[in-house]
Amino acid sequence: MLNNLKSFEKGLSFKEVEKNIIKYGINEIKIEKRKKPLSIFLDQFKDILVLILAVSTALSFLLGEFLDAIVIFFLIILNGMLGFIQEYKAERALESLKNYISYKAKVIRDKKLEVIEAKYVTVGDIVVIEEGDRIPADGILVEGYSLKVDESILTGESIAVEKDINSENKLYMGTYVVNGRGLMKVTSIGLNTKMGQIAKVLGETQETKTPLQVRLNQLGKILAVICIAICSVIVILGIIRKQNIYDMFMIGISLAVAAIPEGLPAIVTITLAIGVQRMAKKNALVRKLSSVETLGSVNVICSDKTGTLTENKMTVKRIETVDMSIEVEGTGYDLKGRILLNGRIVKNQLLDYIMMCAVNCNNAELEKDRNELKTSGDPTEIALLVLAKKYKEYIKREEKVAEIPFDSNKRYMGVTVKCGDSSILFVKGAYESLIGICKFYMCQDGTIKELTSYEKRIIAKKNELMCSAALRVLLMCMKFNSQDVDDMIFLGLVGMIDPPKRGVKLAINKAKKAGVKTVMITGDHKLTAFAIARELGIADSIEEVVTGEELQKDEKFIEKNIDNISVFARVDPLSKLKIVRLLKRKENIVAMTGDGVNDAPALKEADIGIAMGISGSDVTKEAASMVLLDDNYATIVHAIEEGRIIYDNIKKFVKYLIACNIGEVLIMLFTSILNLPIALLPMQILWVNLVTDGLPAAALSLSKGDENLMRRPPRPKKESLFAGGLMQEIVIRGFLIGFFATLSFYLPLFKGYNLKTARTVAFATLVISQLIFAFECSTNKRNVFSMLFENIYLLIAVISSFVLFLLVIYIPQLGIVFEVSSLKSLEWGIIIICSLFPSLLHNIFAKNI
Secondary structure (H helix, E strand, C coil), X not given: CCCCCCHHXXXXXXXXXXXXXXXXXXXXXXXXXXCCHHHHHHHCCCCHHHHHHHHHHHHHHHCCCHHHHHHHHHHHHHHHHHHHHHHHHHHHHHHHHHHHCCCEEEEEEXXXXXXXXXXXXXXXXXXXXXXXXXXXXXXXXXXXXXEEEECHHHHCCCCCEECCCCCCCEECCCCEEEEEEEEEEEEECHHHCHHHHHHHCCCCCCCCCCHHHHHHHHHHHHHHHHXXXXXXXXXXXXXXXXCCHHHHHHHHHHHHHHHCCCCHHHHHHHHHHHHHHHHHHCCEEECCCHHHHXXXXXXXXXXXXXXXXXXXXXXXXXXXXXXXXXXXXXXXXXXXXXXXXXXXXXXXXXXXXXXXXXXXXXXXXXXXXXXXXXXXXXXXXXXXXXXXXXHCCCCCCCCEEEEECCCCXXXXXXXXXXXXXXEEEEEEECHHHHHHHEEEXXXXXXXXXXXXXXXXXXXXXXXXXXXXXXXXXXXXXXXXXXXXXXXXXXXXXXXXXXXXXXXXXXXXXXXHHCCCEEEEECXXXXXXXXXXXXXXXXXXXXXXXXXXXXXXXXXXXXXXXXXXXXEEECCCHHHXXXXXXXXHHCCCCEXXXXXXXXXXXXXXXXXXXXXXCCCCCHHHHXXXXXXXXXXXXXXXXXXXXXXXXHHHHHXXXXXXXXXXXXXXXXXXXXXXXXXXXXCCCHHHHHHHHHHHHHHHHHHHCCCCCCCCHHHCCCCCCCCCCCCCCHHHHHHHHXXXXXXXXXXXXXXXXXXXXXHHHHHHHHHHHHHHHHHHHHHHHHCCCCCHHHHHHCCHHHHHHHHHHHHHHHHHHHCHHHHHHHCCCCCCHHHHHHHHHHHHHHHHHHHHHHHHC
């Protein structure tokens, strides 16, 4: 398309670009309003229970309890600050992820093709648009080949609109090219586009909560009702016993705040956001938070071969004609390499035409700039240009007359070029699509003969041998002075290889051990597909390979045997949707990769749609729930592992927080039932809630995955968060913490200690037993070394919490504020025994559950 440019297609000069950007601005539409820091901070105080606590603080001040009011107010603000810091960091983390995808546009500037970020497209630019591209601005079509555009984003009409330079020549930002190619001249950018005008009236979109957050919200409401009921009982019992009404009121409110895990949904969001950022560093950009939960359930990955499992750096290795078998040396895009027939460099008229087809039936670009090779376009077409360069330093691209764009249904493309006074139609494509329309073949000297059944059998055998050697085969043919694709002259078969990506085989094996099956989807021949699948460890038998044709013919049989199929060969993009549905009918949780426009329906249908960040079209990225920034299969497995880690960590801190909250409520309930004095004062409860619960819970969200994480089967998608006996563990541990904290309060009183000392002992027991429990939540391993050192963040958090607690106990001024006394060795003996017993008994109970 860059050959023989018309004057208006030479593009803007760089000076004109600078001038236009200053005049018209950047090509961006910004309709999202970022949350302001003040708004995030104020949101921390919107919870009804925090508001109640604030009211109680005001009442304390009015009743003359100034110290209580000041301390509680300080703790409210401190809690709000911690929440603000976490949420602000999460907001920034999510915001930074948006920069990982920057849409690209191909523009012609100073007669050269440049690939730039879409936001730098400006008025007057000439933009190259191809199948799969998102149109970056409004403009007019100035040159087009079979161009069809999906404008449903603007019109709601699902049928693609045909575009031509005479009538339907207007193109709009945000729409997608679904077929053909063309050049457009930009007329409007940013808010001046049709999309921009619509954007002006759009409000902010509200983010929906993930299924896990919804379940936790529901759990929080249930716990709130239970806790408030218990608190009410405690307050009523205290009033009946003629205890100080103000004290009982404050204890009831502060206990409610401590007992209800109102922060759980926020912690989940923060954990997911941090996890998403961590995944992005490993080249997996998660676009929807709910996808992180689903990743842990995936048991089938349907992956494209080219570019995901393989390098997508094609190298031509063989050329087969009716009467020649030619070897091509070299690897990748290295221009060094000989073309050999029986060990000698070969050149003849037939190879001249094969190279003409390779260069002209081709939209890729290859340019040697000093010692650097610059390429753009499809890797298969780049490989053909490299082949032609190896054959002859320069092969002229003839003037293009017409083009038949590649179509995934026809599986071939064609170009008609001028050649002297005549024209030649060059066609390249799949063997199955073209061999039937070849009526002649060309000999080495350029003579043309009829293609009989004998020669066809030779060609078929050569095709089969190349496919069995894992070569991707293209058939090349031509025709003089006609644009009809029939009665073609067979030139030869070109076999190229695309080596597997480094680490992919190991990743496939790792997925298999994790109970995740890999299904390879490719447009390659059945034999080629099997050869590659066998090399990667995806398939062991040819029986595991099914073609797109077989899928169309007998869908019911395929559905019945879908669990035994590992490879789909000769599959068009639209068949991917069918494959996803067949797998989902068997209750599989499916991840599907895709890069083309036609992959979008399959990606939306899949439980996890995965788009290619490098080769993927914009529409595919929009439809996907995850984008691979490196187009590498191994990244999917990393993402699944990360998803499992995140879900496990959420379970860890949910287990920790709820069990601790139950323990805090029960100590108050038990002491009230036993007609004992109030065991803990409001500020002590608030301290436990803020420091002892908060710091370790945050650290638990940063735990590493257990060693057996990728050796256990995927989690069922609808499995409860509390499955596997987790709720029993929480209730048992919460009861034990509450019971022994109550015992630690009772024993000093029984021994004749004063109430202040007894409260200090109970306070210390509650703190230490919870800190011990935090280590148990961090890992399934039961050896002390693993518990202490497997999560260094937790060790730091626990030490920090304990040191802060010691400061409260042993600094006299803080002792006055929190109404605690210094502890002696006998009290510490009670504390240690009552803190260790919940752990010892819980482990005994856990073994017998």
